[in-house]
Amino acid sequence: MISVLVLIIIALWSYFLFAHIRAASHPAFIFSIFWFSVLVIAKIFSGSQLNIDAAAIYISAAVFAFGIPSILFKKIEITNDHHATDCRDLMTSIFIAMQIFIIIGIFLHIRAQGFSISNVIKAPDKFGGDFIGLRYSGKITSTLYIQIATILNYVCVALCGLIVANDRRYVIPALLTIAAFIPSLATMFLMGDKGTLPQSIALYCGGLFVGWVSVGKTTIMTKRAAIFFTIGVFAMVPIMTVAMIIKVVGKFQAPNSQLVENLYYAFRSYAFGSVYAFSDWLSWYISPQYGTRYIEQSYTMGQLTFWGISKYIPTAYQMPDGYYSEYFEVPGVVRTNIYTSFRGLVTDFGLIGSLLFMSAIGFLSSAAYKLMAIKYSAPLSQTFYIMLIGAIYASSLISLGTWASPFIAAFLLLLILSRHSLVAFFRRE
Secondary structure, eight states, rough: OHHHHHHHHHHHHHHHHHHOOOTTTTTHHHHHHHHHHHHHHHHHHTTTTTHHHHHHHHHHHHHHHHHHGGGSSOOOOOOOOOOOOHHHHHHHHHHHHHHHHHHHHHHHHHTTTOOOOHHHHHOOOHHHHHHHHHHHHOOOOHHHHHHHHHHHHHHHHHHHHHHHHOOOOOHHHHHHHHHHHHHHHHHHHHOOSSHHHHHHHHHHHHHHHHHTTTTTTTOOOOOOHHHHHHHHHHHHHHHHHHHHHHHHSSOOOOOHHHHHHHHHHHHIIIHHHHOOOHHHHHHHHHHHHOSSOOOOOOOOTTTTTTTHHHSHHHOOOOOOOSOOOOEEETTTEEEEEHHHHHHHHHOOOOOHHHHHHHHHHHHHHHHHHHHHHSSSSSSHHHHHHHHHHHHHHHHHTTTGGGGGHHHHHHHHHHHHHHHHHHHHHHHOO
């Protein structure tokens, strides 16, 4: 009952934010409506054995903390009809070149593990099952090839969103979008990489929103986008199902009652298990007598939230494999060692400190959005916004700053947008 009341409060807060800002693509509104949606679905799938009350209360506070700074800014008004995609041909050329390097990187990574490309072509489902099995047994090693491919993939999907945002055609934007997601689809089917595809979608949306804001559209869904989104959903459901079957079974087979049950268990664990786990951990954090299975840590000062950078700084902290060594499990219902980004945030800064941190990021986000909306050339704000959309999605699982790749991808994206803004400026003159 507590979580239901909290959800109503978040819904009202989202309405208030939109009424004040009048910009659906504003980070404060996106963060609020995203977490409202996640908590609603988590509540629906919670059943009688799972509880999200503690998580809902804290996350609502985080949503308020992130959104309150936006009230300090006046209603967003686009003062220039400028275009973030004036150099579409240049950006498309960069996109295509990077896509080629990504595909080559994936193939080289596969070969470095002792597989041949013919294995992939002859029986991709069996190859995927074998590769995933080796991955979970610790026999797959990371290579520079896949690391570079991942970084370039993040840049490419964001560029694709920018390129197609204001393209009035249908076929070319659709083909570019499909091409943008081929690498993440390949790694999902062939390597069991569950996270790259949805993360890529988030960054793609960030690029779309930047493109729309650049021409005065503050929405997060245009009519054309709604058509592509609907087609995408109908295409993604069977794709994700097939990928999950390959992961669970080791190859593709027609679903049966036992498989459906296993898929439901896997879906709840991977999609929303982090919310249930965070709620359980937070209850323990507030009242240690609640349980003693969690490791005591506090005030790690950003090490967990920004592990992608802090791991290169000499420290006594040792990150376990999988980031958290403890598993939250309800037998037959859910099992996960992912606790949303909020566990790391609370551990880093404490309950109050984490909310202050959220307010600081909320202020920067609101400032970046306003600058992006009123200034012709704002590559830093645009890059920050795109990566922020990726971070908002990732917050339901773990901090995007856990990895180094997003930081490098952001730097490359900033270079591209800075170059493109300069060229577009002289063309405009």
